[in-house]
Amino acid sequence: MVHKQLFINNEYVDATSNETLSIYSPHDESLVEEGIQIASLRDVDTAVAAARAAFQGEWSQWSPRQRSTAMLKFADLLEAHAKELAPWETKSVGQLPAVAEFIYPWTVETFRYFAGWTDKLPGESWTDDSTGLYHLVQYDPVGVCAAIGAWNASAMFFALKVAPALATGCTVVFKASEKSPIGILQIGALVKEAGFPPGVVNIVTGDGKVGAALASHMDVDKVTFTGSTFAGLKVQELALKSNMKRVTLELGGKSPSLVFPDADLKNALEKSMWVLTNSGQGCIHATRIFVHEDIADTFIAGMKERFEQKTVGAPTDSKTEMGPVADRAQFERVMSFIDAGKQEAQLVTGGNRVGEKGCYIQPTIFLNPKDDARIYREEIFGPVVTIRTFKTEEEAIKLANDTSFGLSSCIYTASVPRALRIAKQLKVGGVHINNAHQTHNRVPFGGAKKSGLGSEGGRLGLMAYLEAKTISINMTL
Numbered sequence: 001m002v003h004k005q006l007f008i009n010n011e012y013v014d015a016t017s018n019e020t021l022s023i024y025s026p027h028d029e030s031l032v033e034e035g036i037q038i039a040s041l042r043d044v045d046t047a048v049a050a051a052r053a054a055f056q057g058e059w060s061q062w063s064p065r066q067r068s069t070a071m072l073k074f075a076d077l078l079e080a081h082a083k084e085l086a087p088w089e090t091k092s093v094g095q096l097p098a099v100a101e102f103i104y105p106w107t108v109e110t111f112r113y114f115a116g117w118t119d120k121l122p123g124e125s126w127t128d129d130s131t132g133l134y135h136l137v138q139y140d141p142v143g144v145c146a147a148i149g150a151w152n153a154s155a156m157f158f159a160l161k162v163a164p165a166l167a168t169g170c171t172v173v174f175k176a177s178e179k180s181p182i183g184i185l186q187i188g189a190l191v192k193e194a195g196f197p198p199g200v201v202n203i204v205t206g207d208g209k210v211g212a213a214l215a216s217h218m219d220v221d222k223v224t225f226t227g228s229t230f231a232g233l234k235v236q237e238l239a240l241k242s243n244m245k246r247v248t249l250e251l252g253g254k255s256p257s258l259v260f261p262d263a264d265l266k267n268a269l270e271k272s273m274w275v276l277t278n279s280g281q282g283c284i285h286a287t288r289i290f291v292h293e294d295i296a297d298t299f300i301a302g303m304k305e306r307f308e309q310k311t312v313g314a315p316t317d318s319k320t321e322m323g324p325v326a327d328r329a330q331f332e333r334v335m336s337f338i339d340a341g342k343q344e345a346q347l348v349t350g351g352n353r354v355g356e357k358g359c360y361i362q363p364t365i366f367l368n369p370k371d372d373a374r375i376y377r378e379e380i381f382g383p384v385v386t387i388r389t390f391k392t393e394e395e396a397i398k399l400a401n402d403t404s405f406g407l408s409s410c411i412y413t414a415s416v417p418r419a420l421r422i423a424k425q426l427k428v429g430g431v432h433i434n435n436a437h438q439t440h441n442r443v444p445f446g447g448a449k450k451s452g453l454g455s456e457g458g459r460l461g462l463m464a465y466l467e468a469k470t471i472s473i474n475m476t477l
Contacts (some may be wrong), residue, residue, distance in 0.1 A: 004036045006043055006205065007188030009050045010198040016040045021178055021205065026094040026324040026331070026359040027314050036181055039204040044173075044213040047202040051144045051171040052219055054199030059171060062197075064118035071115035071166055074194035079108045081190060085155070088183035090315050093151055094324040094359065097315065099278055103156050110159035110441040114167040117462055121168065132476035139466040141169035142246055143221030146214035148235070150226040151177035151326060152281045152381075154184050160441070160456040161224045162201060168465040170222070173202045175214060179326055181205040215239050222246040222465065228379070229405075229450045236453070248454035248464050250283070250446060252379040253407030255437070256400035257286035258422065260393075261294045263412035267434060269302045271410070272385075274436035276310060276363055279325050280334075280383035283451075284430075284437040286410045287380065290399050293389045300367065300387060304349045307363040312354045324359040325382055331359035334382030337375055341366050344373035345386065379405070393422065401427050406448030408437045429455070 004020075005012040017040035023032040039047070078085075086100035124137035145165045149157035158174060165172050176184035184203060191201045204210060208231065215223050215238035222245055225235045232251040239245045259268050275285040291299045315323035325331050338351050338361070350364030363383040369376040376386050390396045400409060408430045411419050423431040429447040430437060439445055439457070446455035454464050 002033060002182065003185045003188065004033070004182075005185075006037060006039055006047070007185065007191070007201075007203040008043070008047045008199075009202070010192045010196070012188065016042045019206075021181065023092050023179075023182060024327065025091055026327050027316075028358050029328065032091045033182055036185070036205060038206040039175075039210050041213050043204060044210060044217065047173045047204050048144060048146075048214075048217055048219050050199035050202055051173050052199075054197055055141075055144055055171040057199075058197040059169065059200050062169075064121075067166060067169065068115045068118040070195045071111050071118070071163065074190060074196070075108045075111040075115065077190040077193055078104070078111065078187070081186075082108070085183045085186055088186070089154060089180060092180045092182060093326040094315050095152075095278060096320065096323050103153050106441070107155040107159040110156075111163045113441050114163035114462065117164075117167045121462075121466070132474060134473045134475050136471040136473070138469050138471065139463070140469055142465050142467050143170060144219060145170050145172050145465065146217065146220045146223040147172055147174045148211045148214065148223070148225040148227065149174065149177055149184070151179035152278055154180045155187075156439075157226050158184060158187065160445070160461065161226075164456075164462045165465050166196075166200070167462060170465050171200050173204060173214060173220070175211055176203060176205050178205065178207045211235065212238055215245075216242040218243050220245055222248070224248040224250075224456070224464075226250040228252055232452070246464070248446075248456065249452045250456060251407075251450060251452045252405060253283040253285070253447065253451055254288055254377070254379050254403050254405040255284065255286040255408040255410070255428070256403075256426075257289045257410040258396045258400060258412065259289065259291045259295070259299060260396075260411075260413040260415075260418070261292045262414040263295075264414070264434065265295065265298065265302070268412040269299065269306060271412075271434075271436040272303060273306055275385050276307075276322050276383050279322055279361075280363075281325060281330070281381050283379070283381075284408045284439065286408065286436065287385045288376065288400075288403070289385055289387045290390050290396050291387060292396075293391055296387075296389045300348065300365075303365060303385075303387070307349050307365055310363050312360055312362065322363065322383065325361060326359070328359060330381070331361065334361055334380055334384065337378070337380045337382070338364055338384060341369065341373065341375035341384070344375060345369035348387070350383070377403070393418065397422060397425050401425075404450045407451035408432065408447075410436060
């Protein structure tokens with residue numbers, strides 16, 4: 001049985017709207033599922049009310065150990081059902097099984113990681129001899145949280161948002177992306193089986209209207225969003241104009257990769273190929289590559305060869321190394337960038353559709369784009385990279401920082417002092433030395449500038465779901 005209803009108060013319930021979603025495969029645009037229900041504004045109110053009742057009711061009485069036990073049981077259930085859930089991402093957005101099968105174990109481990117935090121939430125105490133006051137600082141759960149996930153790693157975003165919220169004692173209304181809602185909807189049954197009280201985790205589906213309703217809801221205390229910078233700005237605006245709810249934003253990226261002459265060239269080339277993971281649909285990908293002029297010809301030739309050898313095909317074919325982009329809309333978007341790029345830069349390889357049907361695009365490299373080129377300035381979210389050369393370290397840093405984004409970066413060099421010197425100067429949330437970006441649940445993940453606000457993962461990700469409260473005691477009485 002495929003669950004297509006909303007999950008509210010530990011039950012699958014019919015939406016009050018008459019709208020539904022149909023999901024089509026990007027492989028051949030055949031129907032995957034239809035009749036997936038879309039939440040109305042009334043349904044959003046119902047889900048938020050359920051989360052509020054749980055937060056103020058039974059969930060608030062649970063001990064840290066009880067929360068941890070339920071989270072660990074949920075992780076076990078998720079692990080047991082991963083092979084059933086992961087294929088929905090392959091069917092819905094063309095994600096290779098290898099990618100989907102990596103994401104689900106990562107999701108499981110993230111719930112286990114945050115389950116270990118429930119009884120380790122920080123507190124502080126301060127004495128002030130001059131005033132006779134004793135200060136206590138306690139951290140309370142922020143309350144009802146709205147979590148809005150993206151489609152390119154659905155389960156991962158569910159984990160990064162829901163797991164720390166539950167660990168701190170918050171409740172959640174999670175909105176799955178309209179491109180990939182099916183797998184997330186099935187998770188609701190596991191939430192109930194794990195023993196969470198009704199209303200602690202609720203799942204709704206729909207497009208931007210549903211996300212906007214959550215971001216502007218007067219009884220939501222925090223919203224966390226992963227998606228485009230444009231949509232993130234709207235979420236922040238709605239949050240501010242409603243009740244000034246707390247906001248965490250994980251937004252777009254146009255990350256730089258700096259390759260120096262002393263770099264291990266084979267490693268730099270292999271790790272640079274990670275930009276094609278998930279068909280290039282990753283905010284963390286280093287799609288702006290800057291190569292020192294002394295090794296540029298060799299590096300470009302190596303990238304061209306590897307891009308042309310990449311096997312593009314059906315995600316279910318064991319020989320496939322890169323599948324389709326998510327859907328027809330994404331295909332048209334990426335192709336519009338490529339068409340513009342042919343007028344803005346030198347096309348090294350790729351730039352065409354693969355096959356007569358489906359949403360397949362050749363891995364594409366552009367060389368020396370103009371400073372104002374769209375392919376150089378805007379996030380494409382597809383299998384497209386640009387390469388430019390540099391002469392000096394100072395020039396490389398300037399080129400890397402010359403963007404409105406600041407999510408991630410890569411540095412390839414044999415010199416540790418150089419790597420650390422540059423890392424300090426890059427205006428980004430993450431620096432990866434001699435490696436491509438790898439997201440870990442134990443360390444913060446977030447961006448600078450227009451790439452986001454706040455962090456997910458690690459202790460900082462946990463603290464985003466807590467509010468500090470200072471209690472001062474007069475000790476002179």
